[in-house]
Structures are given as C-alpha cells and as structure tokens.
Amino acid sequence: xxxxxxxxxxxxxxxxxxVQKNCPTIQKMLNEATASLxxxxxxxxxxxxxxxxxxxxxFCATVAKKGESGLTTSIPVEKIPQALNVxxxxxxxxxxAEWVEDSFHARYGVKEKTYVYKIHNAPARDPxxxxxxxxxxxxxxxxxxxxxxxxxRLFCGKHDFSSYMAAGSKVVDTVREVKHASVKKEGDIITFxxxxxxxxxxMVRIMCGTLVDVMEGARKPQDIPxxxxxxxxxxxxxxxxxxxxxxxxxxx
Amino acid sequence: xxxxxxxxxxxxxxxxxxVQKNCPTIQKMLNEATASLxxxxxxxxxxxxxxxxxxxxxFCATVAKKGESGLTTSIPVEKIPQALNVxxxxxxxxxxAEWVEDSFHARYGVKEKTYVYKIHNAPARDPxxxxxxxxxxxxxxxxxxxxxxxxxRLFCGKHDFSSYMAAGSKVVDTVREVKHASVKKEGDIITFxxxxxxxxxxMVRIMCGTLVDVMEGARKPQDIPxxxxxxxxxxxxxxxxxxxxxxxxxxx
Numbered sequence: 001x002x003x004x005x006x007x008x009x010x011x012x013x014x015x016x017x018x019v020q021k022n023c024p025t026i027q028k029m030l031n032e033a034t035a036s037l038x039x040x041x042x043x044x045x046x047x048x049x050x051x052x053x054x055x056x057x058x059f060c061a062t063v064a065k066k067g068e069s070g071l072t073t074s075i076p077v078e079k080i081p082q083a084l085n086v087x088x089x090x091x092x093x094x095x096x097a098e099w100v101e102d103s104f105h106a107r108y109g110v111k112e113k114t115y116v117y118k119i120h121n122a123p124a125r126d127p128x129x130x131x132x133x134x135x136x137x138x139x140x141x142x143x144x145x146x147x148x149x150x151x152x153r154l155f156c157g158k159h160d161f162s163s164y165m166a167a168g169s170k171v172v173d174t175v176r177e178v179k180h181a182s183v184k185k186e187g188d189i190i191t192f193x194x195x196x197x198x199x200x201x202x203m204v205r206i207m208c209g210t211l212v213d214v215m216e217g218a219r220k221p222q223d224i225p226x227x228x229x230x231x232x233x234x235x236x237x238x239x240x241x242x243x244x245x246x247x248x249x250x251x252x
Numbered sequence: 253x254x255x256x257x258x259x260x261x262x263x264x265x266x267x268x269x270x271v272q273k274n275c276p277t278i279q280k281m282l283n284e285a286t287a288s289l290x291x292x293x294x295x296x297x298x299x300x301x302x303x304x305x306x307x308x309x310x311f312c313a314t315v316a317k318k319g320e321s322g323l324t325t326s327i328p329v330e331k332i333p334q335a336l337n338v339x340x341x342x343x344x345x346x347x348x349a350e351w352v353e354d355s356f357h358a359r360y361g362v363k364e365k366t367y368v369y370k371i372h373n374a375p376a377r378d379p380x381x382x383x384x385x386x387x388x389x390x391x392x393x394x395x396x397x398x399x400x401x402x403x404x405r406l407f408c409g410k411h412d413f414s415s416y417m418a419a420g421s422k423v424v425d426t427v428r429e430v431k432h433a434s435v436k437k438e439g440d441i442i443t444f445x446x447x448x449x450x451x452x453x454x455m456v457r458i459m460c461g462t463l464v465d466v467m468e469g470a471r472k473p474q475d476i477p478x479x480x481x482x483x484x485x486x487x488x489x490x491x492x493x494x495x496x497x498x499x500x501x502x503x504x
Contacts, residue, residue, distance in 0.1 A: 010379040055380075081376055095376035124333055124347040127262040128307075128384070 002070045003063040003080060004104065005030075006096040009056050012131040012243065013091055016052045017059070026050070026059070026092060033087035034063050037080070038073055041066040045106040047250050048113065051202075053242035055132070057116070060250045062106040069102040104252075112179060114195040114249040115204045117240060119212070122188040133189065134244035136212065144215040145190060149183040151214045152192060154224035155207060156181055162231045164207050165200035166239070174200055174231070183211060190215075193248070202239055210237035254322045255315040255332060256356065257282075258348035261308050264383040264495065265343055268304045269311070278302070278311070278344060285339035286315050289332070290325055293318035297358040299502050300365065303454075305494035307384070309368070312502045314358040321354040356504075364431060366447040366501040369460040369492060374440040385441065386496035388464065396467040397442060401435040403466045404444060406476035407459060408433055415479050415488045416459050417452035426452055426483070435463060442467075445500070454491055462489035 007030075015023035019031070027044055034042040047060040065071040075083060080097035088094070120126055120133035121140055129135070140148075155178045162174040180195040192208050210227065213219040219227075219237070227235045259282075267275035271283070279296055286294040299312040317323040327335060332349035340346070372378055372385035373392055381387070392400075407430045414426040432447040444460050462479065465471040471479075471489070479487045 008379050010382075085377060090377065090382045091379045093377045093379050125337060125342065125345045127260050127343045127345050130262075130342040132380070 001099045002102060002104070003073075003077065004098050004100040004106070005061050005063060005080075005084075005094050007056065007059050007061065007092060007094045009059065009093070010091040010131075011050060011053050011055045013089075014052065016054065017046050017048070017050045026056075029088055029092055030061060030063075030084075033084045036087045037075070037083050038063075038065070038071060042071065043067070047106050047110055048199075048247065050247055051242050051245075053131070054245045054247070055243075056247040058249050059247055060106050060110075060252075062100065062104065064102075109252045110198070110250055112195055112197050112251045113199065113247065114180075114193065115199070116246045116248040117192040117194075117204055117208045118244045118246065119190040119192075119208075119240075120188055121185070121190050126188075131243045134208075134241050138216075140185075140190065140215040142185070144217070145183060145185045147221050148190075148192075148211040148214045151211055151219075151221035151224050152181040152183045152194070152207075154221060155194065155228070159228050160231050161200055161203055161228065163227050163233060163236045164203045164210070165233060166202035166206070167233045169201040171200055176200065176203075181207075195249075204245060205240040205242065206233075206236050206238075208240035208244070212240065213237040253351045254354060254356070255325075255329065256350050256352040256358070257313050257315060257332075257336075257346050259308065259311050259313070259344060259346045261311065261345070262343040262383075263302060263305050263307045265341075266304065268306065269298050269300070269302045278308075281340055281344055282313065282315075282336075285336045288339045289327070289335050290315075290317070290323060294323065295319070299358050299362055300451075300499065302499055303494050303497075305383070306497045306499070307495075308499040310501050311499055312358050312362075312504075314352065314356065316354075361504045362450070363503045364447055364449050365451065365499065365503070366432075366445065367451070367456045368498045368500040369444040369446075369456055370496045370498070371442040371444075371460075371464070371492075372440055373437075373442050378440075383495045386460075386493050392437075392442065392467040394437070396469070397435060397437045399473050400442075400444075400463040400466045403463055403471075403473035403476050404433040404435045404446070404459075406473060407446065407480070411480050412483050413452055413455055413480065414483045415485060416455045416462070417485060418454035418458070418491070419485045421453040423452055428452065428455075433459075447501075456497060457492040457494065458485075458488050458490075460492035460496070464492065465489040 017026045081094040118133040158177040178196045269278045333346040336346045370385040410429040430448045
C-alpha cells in the first residue's frame with residue numbers, strides 16, 4: 001500500500017511541480033516533508049507536471065518508500081495531512097491522505113482533469129490577484145464573453161489538439177477528448193474551465209490565449225474548428241501567462 | 253487643490269502604512285511613486301495607520317507638494333491611477349484619483365470606516381489564504397457563528413471601548429460609536445464586519461479575538477456589555493492576528 005495525497009498550492013514561488021536543479025519545486029518540498037515525517041527517502045509521483053507559476057486547487061500524488069512500491073508507517077493516515085503540513089511551506093497544503101494499492105498510479109491512472117484559467121478583467125490591477133489571475137485592463141462586453149463561451153464549447157470532443165500544443169513538445173499522440181469547456185464572468189473575473197482526458201503541453205494556456213482573441217474581436221467562435229483542424233501551433237492564439245492557471249480537479 | 257487617492261493593498265510585505273526607518277511601508281512606496289510621477293517630493297496623508305500585515309480593500313490618501321497645501325500637475329487626473337501603478341509594487345494599486353480642496357483632510361475628515369476581519373475555519377490551511385485570513389482549524393458550528401453574530405451586535409452604539417484598546421495606547425478619548433457589527437459565515441470563511449466613526453488601537457482585532465472566545469464557548473453573547481462596561485483591556489479576549497484584517501471602506 002502507498003499513500004495517496006491531495007494538496008493545494010500557490011505555485012508563485014516555485015519552478016513548477018517537478019524536481020529541478022537550483023530551483024524550489026513542489027515535488028522537492030514534498031520529498032523533504034515526507035522524508036522528515038516517515039524517516040526515509042520517498043518517491044513522490046504526481047498527477048501532472050504543472051509549470052512554473054501554475055497553481056493547484058487539487059493536485060494528487062502518491063508517496064512510496066524510495067525504490068519500493070509501497071511504504072509502512074505507524075502514523076494513522078488521517079493524521080498525515082497535518083503532520084506533512086507542519087513540514088511544508090505555507091504555500092503548499094495537504095488536505096487529504098488515504099491508503100491506495102501499490103498498483104495505483106497517480107499519473108497514468110488519471111481519467112480526467114479539470115483546469116480553471118482566471119482572467120482579472122478590470123482597468124486597475126488588484127493586489128490580491130497578483131500572481132493569481134491574468135490581468136487584462138480593457139473590459140470585455142458581455143457579448144464578447146458570450147462569444148468566448150461559444151468558442152470554448154467548440155473545443156469539446158475528441159480531436160487532434162496539436163494547434164494548442166507548445167512548439168517543440170515531443171508528444172506523438174496529440175489526440176485528446178475535451179469533455180467540457182466553458183467561459184463565464186462573475187464580477188471582474190472571467191473564468192475558462194476545461195475538462196479533458198488529458199492535456200498537451202500548454203494546451204489550456206494556448207486555448208485561453210485563443211479565447212482572448214475571440215473576446216478582443218480578432219477571431220470568431222466559428223474559427224475554432226478550423227484552428228483545431230489545421231493541427232499547427234501557428235493557427236492558434238498566444239499562450240496565456242502561467243499565473244492564471246489552476247489545476248482544479250483530478251478524477252481516477 | 254490636492255489629489256485624493258483610493259488604493260488597495262496586500263499588507264503582507266509591509267511594516268504597516270506609516271513611514272518607519274529600515275522597513276518598507278505603504279506610505280514610503282506612495283512617497284516614492286508620487287515623487288517619481290510629479291517630479292517633486294510630496295506629503296502623503298493617509299486615512300488611518302494600518303498595522304504591519306493589515307490589508308486594505310479601500311485606503312484613502314491625499315497627495316500635496318511637500319510643505320504646501322496643494323499641488324500642480326499637467327497630468328489629467330484620470331490618468332493618475334495608472335501612472336502611479338506603474339511606479340508602485342504589484343501588491344499596492346491605486347484605483348481612483350480625483351481633485352479635492354486644500355481644506356480636505358484624509359484623516360480628520362473621516363466620518364466612518366468599515367473593517368472586515370476574515371477567519372478561515374477549516375481543518376487544513378489554505379495556501380491561497382495564507383497571510384489573508386486567520387486560520388482556525390477547529391470548525392465552529394452554525395450556532396457558534398450565530399452566537400458570535402449576536403455578540404457582535406452588542407458592540408453597537410456609543411460606548412467607551414477601552415476594553416478593546418491595546419494596552420499602552422495613549423488615546424484619551426476612548427468613546428466611539430459603532431454603527432454596525434455582524435458576523436457571518438460563507439463556506440469556510442467567517443467574516444466579522446464592523447463600521448464605526450473611529451477605532452481605537454487594535455480595536456477590531458481585540459473585538460474579533462473576543463468573538464472567537466464566544467464561538468469557542470468560553471464567553472456568551474450577553475457577556476459583551478459587561479466586558480465593554482469594565483473599560484479594562486483585561487476584560488476582553490486575545491488580539492486576533494493582523495493578517496486577517498482589511499480596511500474595507502471609508503466615508504467622508
């Protein structure tokens with residue numbers, strides 16, 4: 001058996017999820033906290049590799065003893081979140097821990113993930129949203145937001161999404177199934193929500209950049225199927241900045 | 253004529269509003285930004301002296317040329333927020349600027365202020381609320397929150413509030429009029445909102461600490477009039493930490 005964790009983090013101070021040299025990462029912090037708690041080095045397997053500056057409302061990871069398929073501990077599983085949290089910096093917090101089978105894989109076992117992208121759409125920037133939403137000062141009309149919502153819905157379905165994949169990515173199978181995609185506005189926050197069985201590198205951020213083109217009037221919702229069909233990164237819009245992106249939910 | 257500014261700030265990185273030696277403060281940042289924009293040193297007068305770590309959703313201040321009662325500038329007033337924001341760190345943002353008479357005083361002219369205090373009441377801490385709400389892990393029941401609300405309402409009226417003033421404060425007139433006070437819960441956030449014609453040093457934080465005693469069952473709502481009547485700091489509860497406090501609104 002191994003431990004399955006759910007955590008939240010503010011990614012602002014980190015070079016993304018995965019361990020890198022010379023850079024604090026979420027995985028590195030989890031490595032240190034679990035080694036301190038369990039008394040031995042652990043292997044942490046995360047559900048995805050979020051980029052530098054990207055946040056998580058729900059990130060999933062498993063913990064096993066380094067080089068082994070499971071771990072043993074006398075700590076009651078329900079005490080593990082708090083015991084890890086005292087060992088983690090305050091921009092990372094574990095909110096759930098449970099035992100799972102050794103065969104469970106935090107990354108390959110993912111059935112679908114939901115990302116949320118937040119745009120702060122108001123003339124003046126908001127200090128409480130710095131690093132947490134993409135600030136676009138020029139206000140979009142309700143019609144523009146409705147057009148972006150209509151465009152987002154055209155992402156749905158099983159498609160080759162390589163138009164929305166960062167150039168240089170080495171992934172071969174670029175077909176994914178988007179199960180839900182929508183845009184809504186609440187107050188000054190425009191939220192793009194997208195659920196899929198998997199995501200290509202920078203896919204949500206490039207989709208979001210393309211939707212901003214729609215809100216700015218530079219593209220129309222009905223352009224989306226063409227952009228997708230071209231299977232060419234140059235067909236889509238800019239890459240929205242990392243700091244508006246949140247991994248929001250993960251289903252196994 | 254002088255310039256009247258409204259601004260928001262995340263106070264986490266600052267030693268409060270007022271200029272101090274060896275410590276970044278909001279006022280210091282405004283001094284630097286206005287000197288850079290107008291080309292001469294300015295006097296900034298703030299509506300209150302928020303403490304280290306305290307935030308503002310709406311802080312008011314006036315800007316005059318140093319040693320003078322007003323200022324002259326060829327910059328259109330509607331351009332001033334953005335022109336200052338590019339000169340301010342991203343945890344401070346000006347969202348409004350207008351001309352006011354030289355006789356207007358940002359501090360003495362205040363008719364009432366509203367503060368909001370946020371408690372994050374959930375077992376696991378939230379990385380997105382660190383430095384922005386007081387985390388109390390043990391969940392309070394709806395009845396406990398209702399009791400705190402009933403207690404808060406007993407702050408209302410014109411009273412000597414010296415029980416809720418930090419020991420050592422040199423203020424002589426400790427009578428203030430609380431016009432509104434309430435507690436409500438939305439999701440995991442318990443919010444204490446209080447409006448008064450003025451506040452003593454640490455008054456909102458001590459009131460909030462006393463309300464937490466009520467939620468914990470250590471005090472009853474009907475204890476509040478007695479605590480107030482004793483006019484003794486020792487009668488009230490602990491001082492809630494600074495980082496949950498927000499200056500929310502100011503009326504002139």
